[in-house]
Amino acid sequence: MIYSYEYIVRGGTAVITADLHIHSAASEDSETPLSVILDTAVSRGLQTVAVTDHVELVNYRGGAYDTAAVESRRMMAEATVPKGLRLLRGIELGEPCANEALAASILEEGQYDFVLASQHRLSEEVEDYYFIDYSGWSDQAVIAEMERYFTEVLKVVRWNGFDSLAHLTYPFRYLPPKWREGDYRPWQSLIDDILGTLAENGKALEINTxxxxxxxxxxxxxxxxxxxxxxxxxxxxxxxxxxxxxNEIGADLDAAESMLRRAGIGYVTAFAHRQPFRLSLD
Ligand SMILES: [Zn+2]
Ligand SMILES: [Zn+2]
Structure with missing residues (x-):
């Protein structure tokens, strides 16, 4: 796999220079210091980055997301941002509908530029899809499981308190191989509801590379x-x-860019102070 940052650095035609989903050491599953993110972004020709550390509403205190949120904001507030780079203060808010009041207060307190919403697990009782072993699951069981997932995502989209919906097909990474090939027919009406509601509410969809x-x-x-x-x-x-x-910062943005162009969209969207703005692909 050739990462798109090489493409950008080589002066190719890829012009997406905004990576709006990056985890720093304030996320429990990353060890990358913010200073390394910023320097790497510059060296790869990026001009806009959003650091979006995990804050999950399921198991919020048990998972120490309360302190992670504070730490992420502190690092961003104290960062020395290299000239020519724009740092958007983001958050990846997991399972916001598990506690909508708490979600609202986190966002109010954080005064973020950009809010990604995601759904990594359904509830306290079940683990993140990342940890579930789907080998041996029947088609029927998979269909029911993903119906529960998309139903919860639809709830999040109706909640509407975010800017962009992250990695819509996240759990499919972990399903038996036949379900990783892009056949979403069993859930098409739920997916249409999700995408239609997003569009109607003027929210963004993320292409997660x-x-x-x-x-x-x-x-x-x-x-x-x-x-x-x-x-x-x-x-x-x-x-x-x-x-x-x-090494993943800015990776594969050219794949997303080709999709945008083929969809007739000549720009990528970013957010500052929760307001969208366009970065042209021309
Ligand atoms: Zn993420
Ligand atoms: Zn995620």
């Missing part, structure tokens, strides 16, 4: 779902590598 590197072999969501979003009236798309290590 980590799926290319982690299990899916394609972005999350994949191109047909991105096109479906556009067909249903969506026009705001954010792009993120979901980097947890320095």
């Amino acid at each position: 980590s799926g290319i590197r982690k299990g899916l072999g394609q972005t999350s969501p994949d191109e047909p779902l991105v096109q479906r979003f556009v067909l249903l009236g969506g026009s705001m798309i954010t792009v993120g590598s979901d980097a947890h290590r320095p």
Whole structure:
């Protein structure tokens, strides 16, 4: 896999220079200091980055997300941002509907530039999809499991307190191989509800490029779902590598760029102070 940052540095035609999904050491699953993120971003030709550390509403205190949120904000407030780079103060807010009042107060306190919403698990009683072993699951069981997932995502989208919906097909990375090939027919009406509601509410859909590197072999969501979003009236798309290590920063943004162009969208969307702005692809 050739990472897109090489493409940017080589002066190719890839022009997405905004990576809006990066984890720092304030996330429990990353060890990358913020200073390394910023320096790496500059060396790869990026001009805009959003650091979006995990804050999950399921197991909020048990998972120490309360202190992670404070630490992430402190690092961003104290960062020395290199000239020519814009740091957007972001957050990846997991499972916001598990406690909407708490979600609202975290966002109020954080005064973020950019809020990604994600769904990594359904509740306290079940683990993150990352930890579930789906080998041997029947089609029927998988269909029911993903119906519960998309139903919860629809709830998040209706809650509407975020800017961009992260990695819509996240659990599919971990499903038996046949379900990683982009057949979403069992859930098409739920997915249409999700994408249509996002579009109607003027929210963004994220193209998360980590799926290319982690299990899916394609972005999350994949191109047909991105096109479906556009067909249903969506026009705001954010792009993120979901980097947890320095070598992933800016990775595979060119794949997202090709999708945007083929969907007839000549810009990528970013957010500052929770307001969208466009970065042209021309
Ligand atoms: Zn995530
Ligand atoms: Zn993430």
